Amino acid sequence: MNIHAKSIRYFDVICRSGSIREAARRLHVDGSAVNRQLLNLEDEIGAALFERLPGGLRLTEAGQIFSQHVVTVLQDEQRTLAELEQLQGVERGEIRIAAAESLNTDFLPAVLENMLRRYPKVRIHTFMLGSESIAQQVSSGEVDVGAAFAMRGGPDLTCVGSGIFRLGAIMAPDHPLAAREDVSFDECAAFPLVMANPDFAVHSLLLPLMQKAAKPVQPVVYSGAIELMRQLAMRGVGIAFQTRIGLKALCADQRLAYVPLRESDNVAAHLGIYIRSARGLPPAVTALIAIMNEQLGDLQREEASVT
Template sequence: MASSGDTTTCRLPLTSAMSRKLRVHSSAIHYFDMVRRCRSIREAARRLNVASSAVNRQILKLEDELGAPLFERLPGGLQLTSAGEVFARHVTVVLQDVERVSSELDAMAGIRTGHVEIATVEGLTSDLLPCVLDALYARYPRVTVGVMTLGSQAVPEAITSGAVDIGLAFGLQRHPDLQQMRVGHFHVGAIMAPDHPLASRTEVSFATCAEHRLILAKPDLSIHHLLSTLIRKTALPHKPALETSSLELARQLARRGAGIAFQTRIGIEADLAAKTLIHLPLSDNGGLQSDLGVYVRNNRHLPVAVDAFVRALSEEITHREGLLKQK
């Protein structure tokens, strides 16, 4: 996966034992999945708390039954073969369905436990995602959550590979293996310090911004692709002051007056309220918008906890979209 790949695990409070771990399929499937994730038989065995020989034996048994090698041994670790890629897609579906069954059995018993993995773009970790997590603490006190921050372009792979349950990203293209559960439309604007020469305007064109120092996004961020046409059409008088994959770095530099950055109002709510940043909608093409979506793997039956998070995230996006339309 491309991008910085920073991972933060947000553990919600635990009050008793975690949800049941169903083992309704062959150990070979679980062993294969762990080897795929670790790219190492030894590391997979360590995490599974079994002998390396036992893991290797199960992989060899699978390869014998399938009639094809599943892994290729490379200097950097094990890599899936073409047959391994096909089998991995099947294993991902099987194991995620087991999670759903376990979650539904827990829900029937009133336990409400489980684990949810989320891949999100960095801008949502400052306000939107914390609001949703905080609201769900009381309702699902025994659920644990993993949060992985990625660029938008890396989110689809995280979902389809089974690394995460839910993806939050701006500007994703249609993908056959993704289901869009909700999408909100947000104006893209220039963000700058309150004392910037352009700050008194109500909107601004990209060409006008280009007359000043710019802070632009690298290709792994959706805003790069959204602005690429405008950048090509504009003869930049000088090289951007900074190109970065970090929206947080761009935000901090814009606050300090080091240049003009570009994004939606999502992620800079606190700065706007404190008047430490100004957000001017871009006037190009009648106004530029970025779509923020909630995504899951297509045709997946969602476990109870995952479904609850999808609904909460969708409702929060709808709420914020409505608030911004009123401004």
């Protein structure tokens, strides 16, 4: 539900995206419609809100003043909608979640199944991103909730749930290191490695170990997809690294081996659930966070039982 003028919402999306073309893509409308709303708004205000530059749009001084007003208006809209939803309980609502791809196998499906079984009229949008992108999406208000590993905190983010999980090496069951109780990063680095791209939390966690390695670390593959890294590990292409989350069935079927990293006490992966600070949460989002924390607690207990 949108309870404010279309031009205000369009202006907000233009500010976030930096161009009319990108704003039109996000709004799923034609670029001319976005430009028309902007021109009408500038005509009503009597001042240009953006400088038109070759590389995109930049707020004018008038635009900066107006953007502060728009933030206040839209935050008030969220509060009003939340209060209206409170009258109905968690019967309806729309939630946007950004999550790490590694949560796709077990964590997120269980959360969404429970949420939709309890509140079938709630609509949920999911986005799979790296940790840094998730932080940006949550702090900008593009999504309601973010779930990510090793996400950098900040004044715009509030952690509403967290768990700590041991990092391990994953590999084919017949790999020479697969039968070990634990393994060091240097021992893994003697074999081909499949590493995550820098936007992923696991890359940041492993960076100190890579820098201290006895020999320069030269992965055979850098990947931006957790599932691809798992597949390459299962096929024996190289050793990859992640937590146990999402690996239970693969390890039980002996399709993949997980061996804890000996250094993982120093590079433990913190999985956190985040919202934007100082915002009123609609009932549907509050209910979702409670279910996410239930599932996170189950995973944390499972982690403790095998550590």
